[in-house]
Amino acid sequence: MTCSATRHPIGDFLGAPQTTMPDTALASTGDGPDLGALPSWDLTDLYPGMDSAELKADLERMERASKDFYEKYATKLAGLDGNAFAAAIREYEHIDEVLSRVMSYAGLVYNGNMTDPTIAKFYQSAQERVNGISTHLVFFTLEINRLEDKVLDAKLKASKDLARYAPWLRDVRLFREHQLSDEVERLLHEKHVVGRAAWNRLFDETIASLRFPIGGKELTCAEALNRLSDRNPAVRKEAGAVIGRVMGDNIRLFALVTNTLAKDKEIDDKWRNYKAPTSARNLSNRVEDEVVDALAAAVKDAYPALSHRYYAMKAKWFGQDHLDYWDRNAPLPDDADRSIRWDEARDLVLGAYGRFSPDLAALGKRFFDNAWIDAPVRPGKAPGAFAHPTVPSVHPYLLVNYQGKTRDVMTLAHELGHGVHQILAGGQGHLLSDTPLTLAETASVFGEMLTFRALLDRETDPKRRKIMLASKVEDMLNTVVRQIAFFDFERRVHTERREGELTAERLGEIWMAVQTESLGPALRFDEGYRNYWSYIPHFIHSPFYVYAYAFGDCLVNSLYAVYQESETGFAEKYLAMLSAGGTLRHQELLAPFGLDASDPAFWQKGLNVIRGFVDELENQP
Structure with a gap:
């Protein structure tokens, strides 16, 4: 999924800092299942x-x-x-x-x-x-x-x-x-x-113009990525190879863009006296370097207990010792993953929001009652998804590429969380509504969790519950493990760039190193996967944005545990937190819930939720 929850700087639209969480299911063409009437924004x-x-x-x-x-x-x-x-x-x-x-x-x-x-x-x-x-x-x-x-x-x-x-x-x-x-x-x-900004535009328009020949069709990048979650293993394998080849054909351009922007940032950091490549981002997020370093270290330490263990299990579910990278997000063998129409997705998400707070659901409903969401796939449309707050005197807009899969429903829940957060924070006015990225992911991930729990609670079939739980674990690994791996990739690239330009081959080597470390020995890669770093727009639009996803997921896991243990008053405190916008820091916002992100143990609480889900899957037949 992609998302942006922050107000853009004047003169530079980052409505999608194009912050895509790669390898998740994206949009398909219009020749798929009947999804009902998909809204376009006005x-x-x-x-x-x-x-x-x-x-x-x-x-x-x-x-x-x-x-x-x-x-x-x-x-x-x-x-x-x-x-x-x-x-x-x-x-x-x-x-x-x-x-x-x-x-x-x-x-x-x-x-x-x-x-x-x-x-x-x-x-x-x-x-x-x-x-x-x-x-x-x-x-x-x-x-x-x-x-x-x-x-x-x-x-x-x-x-x-x-x-x-x-x-x-x-x-x-x-x-x-x-x-x-x-x-x-x-x-x-x-x-x-x-x-x-010009290099950003070059990247965007290049990605939008690329075509990927898969299954006899010329697909966009979003459509090609979607094939990595197709039920047919041959389709997934072909998509994996074609994506690697097409990106490889353009790798010199993407390496030039990456090197140029990394050098630009180095010059800016030197003149502005930032001590590390990550320091400017951390300062803009109102979070200390030490807190981010503690988060990254905690997630990396948890790789073996989380991603390594899960993907080894998934390989066995597929009857294999290793899992090819194009099968990492493949549906499980028993997963029918039926198509979900737009109106059903709307009702699922709003119903989950409403069980938590009728006020939250009422805000969310406004996006569906008005033309505030753009859902269909179109040639040239930005891939993935985002929420853009525009300005408080108007309202936010959401962009999704809706295909009807369960993951698309979760993406809708995620972006709607951003949208309602932006409306609530907008009450602070234009200058005070801007929320740091680390806290901007709170409402979106919380919305996902509410929707997932609602779907899980209504499912009685043990086999189907296992599939849903596995899907949620994969989403959490994409949000936490993958994003910290991306953060690690960026740190290595920006640090090494200070010694000179990196070749496309060297960028591929760094990418493969962090992927092998984060995903574990159960994953099997080929040469084409070395080019997969090049389509990830976070690296271009907003350096070091990615850790905000992991920050938000771990924060929400801890926050949701407090919610489950609380009797009354949680929803009111939660809405008050969202309404604060940028007026309070993370310490002040989390204090009413008894949480402290500066405590190293805080991250373990969030990671333990994922670990518990993996434990549950491991103990199931």
């Missing part, structure tokens, strides 16, 4: 169209407003009293929100069809225009960070209006030690659209 709540007068007027209005804002406040913040400073932040927030609305619209249109040249031109033009307008705003946070603590504290104490923005000011000032001069920051800001 983006007119943002703007009527790419050439609409409303969009043009907003851009012109914000161009004037940003210039006026600069003239009004540049070099003057220190002399403002508390109330005047609060008024300045409100003006900044308004401009930022309108520009974010523009880029949300442009990005969603683009993700709907990345191969249409007219749309691609519109998206690029919107990025360039918004980037140019927002250049006039760059000074604001830089100047805020030059204020002395005692000066800012005095302003906060003197103004209730300003005190409301204290969490935002706190987070802005996290980066004080890492900001550069105003001139350099403006230069980097203006060059972004022809730098990292």
Whole structure:
């Protein structure tokens, strides 16, 4: 699955930081089973169209407003009293929100069809225009960070209006030690659209244009990946080989993109004085390096007890000593995996949400009652799935590629969790609604768990329950083990890149090393699998994003255990946590549940849930 739960930076749409969890079931073509009427989103709540007068007027209005804002406040913040400073932040927030609305619209249109040249031109033009307008705003946070603590504290104490923005000011000032001069920051800001953003676009459009000849058809990347979970082993084997070959045919381009962006990040980290390649991401997630290192170490230590053990079991279920990589996500031999129509999927997910909290289900229902979800597969459409919050004055949108498999239902539950979280956090306003990635995965993974438990509880057939439990374990391994392996891959690549460019062959060697270590001796690979790193868009759009999945899964496992043990009041506390948006840190948000992510034992609690599921499978006939 893919998801994004964070508000994009101005001028750069990351509505899918294209954060795909690879090798999971994605979309199929329209020649499959009858899924009912699949909804497509209606983006007119943002703007009527790419050439609409409303969009043009907003851009012109914000161009004037940003210039006026600069003239009004540049070099003057220190002399403002508390109330005047609060008024300045409100003006900044308004401009930022309108520009974010523009880029949300442009990005969603683009993700709907990345191969249409007219749309691609519109998206690029919107990025360039918004980037140019927002250049006039760059000074604001830089100047805020030059204020002395005692000066800012005095302003906060003197103004209730300003005190409301204290969490935002706190987070802005996290980066004080890492900001550069105003001139350099403006230069980097203006060059972004022809730098990292351009390489992102090259990757996206290349992936969207690739075709994979499988079963006599020319398939998209999403459709090819879907064949890795086909019931027919011959189809899976062919898909595995074709994906490796097609990516291999383009591997020099993907190696160039990866090397260029890794070097770009190294230069940025050096100038900004980040001590490690992961430090900037951790700081933006409001989580300490030590907490992330403890998570990664705990998961890696658990590889033998989790993934190694499970895939050895799965190989035996297939009557083999080893499991070929193209069979890793294969349905179990007795798994019929019937097709689930869209209306049934909707009712399953909303029913699971409703049993936990009617209020949560009511929020989720709004996505289905309105045209806020884009479900069908289309040529050129972004693969996987994501939730994009747009701006609080509108509403989030969800993109999925719905095929009707159980995993697609779980993906819908996941993205809907993001959506309701984004609505609840939106009550904090544009600047305060942004949730760090580590906590942004909480609602999505919790929504998956609610849906899984609901499906499991209604199943009485022991064989079917075993299949469902195995499917859930595979999803959890994809979320925790696989993502930490990806995180390890990135760390190795970015560290080694500092010594010079990595060849495609070397990138493949690092990939194979982390895959062998994480998946275990039961998995069997061939040369084609060496190229599988190259289609994973996390690495391109958002370096080191991936550990947020593992963070969220382990957090939710611990959170769900508290829920099962609690009698009353949990749902209310849970909704309050989601409604906090970015106003509180993870320590403050988890304290009401008696949880502390800085405690090394915390991660073991989450991993023990997965271990318990594997134990249960191992003890079944």
